[in-house]
Amino acid sequence: MSVRIKFLSKLFRGIYLFSMLCALCSAFCICAANAECDIRGVEKDAPVLCGVAAQGGFLYGELDENWNVYGGDEKISMNGIFVMGLDRDMPEFLQMRFCKSSGRALFGKDSCEVFTYKIKQRTYGEQKITVAKEFDELSPKDQKRADAESAMVQKARARAINLDATGFLDMELPDNLKPQRISGVFGTGRIVNGNPRRPHYGVDIASPRGTKVGAVADGIVIVASDMFYSGNTVIVSHGHGITTSYLHMDGMNVKAGDVVTRGDKVGVVGSTGRSTGPHLHLGAHWRNVAIDPQLVISFGEKI
């Protein structure tokens, strides 16, 4: 059995064509600016996927109807297009199961084939930061608030499936943020006031207070809220479980439910919430898996 897979390919901004054969893909495809369709499996006949095969990256492609793909035990294909985020600590070998549906609901048996993809392993640094005591040792009231906000965000991300949207294929940092200094990278272990805390799941872009923050791709705003840790926070859904988040802003220009196009102002750079100075914390997720903005969003140059 060979898996038939077709690929999202992009000829130029805004126009997507669908090439039919994976065997031709690497020769024909021009993918999203930040990704390539040249990810080959360990097995020779494994489908060639698009994306970035590294911890913090993502894989995607499009399957013919009646095919499904599973990453681990989870079905990750929806209406043909599938995306899988690769978390910070993803092991070196990822197995994906491609199944052809028999078309019979009760007694039919899907035929499946498993292929293995090698995921580049990365090393992450460690950073010591000092924050005001009330942001490290939370009062019961603040703890309750932070927990409720975290649950709300997780729920919003889990719901952000949005099958019709493909903004995630074309994510790019707005021009006015490109020359700014990167002051924090994805994955860094964090020692906060001397205690180990969860790693840094985003990229910090040091920019003057008031700098315009534009959405990195077309999408729908799913969260626009003032939160304990992240201050004024906007989260935009770009389709198929991919979201981007904009944290610590001084102001917000959108509300949940708003439709945005790439570059639309969602807020301005600030230092609200637990922040050590004006900067934009830009995050990216697949469902609730944090992925690396510098790998999945085009920053205008290879970093």
Ligand SMILES: [Zn+2]
């Ligand atoms: Zn940050």
